[in-house]
Amino acid sequence: MSDDDPQIDTKPLVRMRDVARALGVSVSTVSRALSQPRLVSVETLDRVGEMTSRMKYRPNLAARDLRTRATRALLVAVPSFSPLFLEIFRGAEQEAVKLGYSVLMAHTGSDADREHVFLDQVLSQQADGIVLVTTGDQDRLAKRRTSLPVMVAALDRISDIGVPNMRIDNIAGARAAVQHLIDLGHRRIAHIGGPVDQAMARDRADGFAQTIAAAGLEPWHCPRVTGEFSLASGEALMARLLTRYPRPTAVFAANDEIAVGALQAIKRDNMRIGEDISVIGFDDLRIGMLYDPPLTTIGFDKVELGRSAIRALVASIAGQTDLPDLTLPTSLEIRGTTGRPAAE
Structure with a gap:
């Protein structure tokens, strides 16, 4: 093999049992932490999250659980690729990885039809749940309230659809x-x-x-x-x-x-x-x-908004139905573009 040939990574894949062995816990404990985080302590969840990140463990998203049909994949639907939504997605991705999920960005372009395409993809089990960051048509969402997938609304206020709202004031x-x-x-x-x-x-x-x-x-x-x-x-x-x-x-x-x-x-x-x-x-x-x-x-805190949305979504996937809405505080950041008006 010459120096110009591509290098093949022959390092064996990290498996769930490897994570369990490194932590000194059972495989079932790691599995619960990744699939049903509400069933384990915060300390265990943090330890598992830290170890999976350190060992670069990734679940096999192609192999669905035959009983639950879980994909271990989540969608975050955003209306544009503006810096605001990229920061929210960054927080969502951080939390998803910690909880053992893959997260994909879905671009709606503020188009209600595209929003509903992504919602239907979740219903058809192409993903386990979706975070909808703002919406192009709130009334249309309300009309299909009884046929929505597992979903969390983020950033914008979305009323009358019966899903958790993670927003700011x-x-x-x-x-x-x-x-x-x-x-x-x-x-x-x-x-x-x-x-x-x-x-x-x-x-x-x-x-x-x-x-x-x-x-x-x-x-x-x-x-x-x-x-x-x-x-x-x-x-x-x-x-x-x-x-x-x-x-x-x-x-x-x-x-x-x-x-x-x-x-x-x-x-x-x-x-x-x-x-x-x-x-x-x-x-x-x-x-x-x-x-x-x-x-x-x-x-x-845009990153925390994304993290909170994923935590709420994973809890919803696990069957929790009494999730409260969250409203993050805002803060005034005074810099150089404001001052006293000039004398007239």
């Missing part, structure tokens, strides 16, 4: 963002929102409206425009807002991608960010940290 986060601008002295605050058919976008817009009303600010001076959760939409809508008179002194963007697009429009207009106009986003993505100046935003 979008309204409270939006209130904190707008209150920060008000506390700085801004009285002309605009909102660039996301798609009105998404509950997450509506909640963030509601939080904006509630805070503006509570502060007694003039609605005419606090306009709302809506578009997509994208840089291009943020840039175009910010350019439109800059033509208003009087011009807003601050903007609350419904996500960081919109916010960065808005910052590009502001810079193109030769305005000073954080001085002539302030911008705050939502999601605390790396793209905002890399901008100059770094973006003030509302953050939350």
Whole structure:
């Protein structure tokens, strides 16, 4: 064999009995920890998870259990490949591996038809369960409530379908963002929102409206425009807002991608960010940290959201039916794009 020939890995596969032997426990204990984690202690679950990761043990996903028809595979359906959803998927994958599952990303493109294709794949036993990260049509999900697979809803609020919701408090986060601008002295605050058919976008817009009303600010001076959760939409809508008179002194963007697009429009207009106009986003993505100046935003633990969704999904697969919803807190991350309004 020459040096240029591909190297074949002849290392034997790690089997469940190898993991059990390394831990000094029975094979059945390892099996329960991987397939029915609620039946073992947290300490045992952590030990098994750590050892399977260290030994690079992977279950044979092609060989289904003949009794349970389990695939040991999970789907995480996301509407786009934005940094937000990739971070949530990263947490989901970490937790799935720890629990002995493989996890695959399913891209819906915010298309309700594609969502239901993936739901049907789970029903046809191509996977054991699915995490649906936002939805393109909540009413359609509600109509098929009695024919849904094992499922968990993540990030967005999905009501009336009887599945666990792992989400964040979008309204409270939006209130904190707008209150920060008000506390700085801004009285002309605009909102660039996301798609009105998404509950997450509506909640963030509601939080904006509630805070503006509570502060007694003039609605005419606090306009709302809506578009997509994208840089291009943020840039175009910010350019439109800059033509208003009087011009807003601050903007609350419904996500960081919109916010960065808005910052590009502001810079193109030769305005000073954080001085002539302030911008705050939502999601605390790396793209905002890399901008100059770094973006003030509302953050939350995206990786933990993904982990929590997988834990709830695996518990549901194991037959647990009384799982509570989870709402993760948000936090205000003050950086360089917000400041007191310039004197006029």
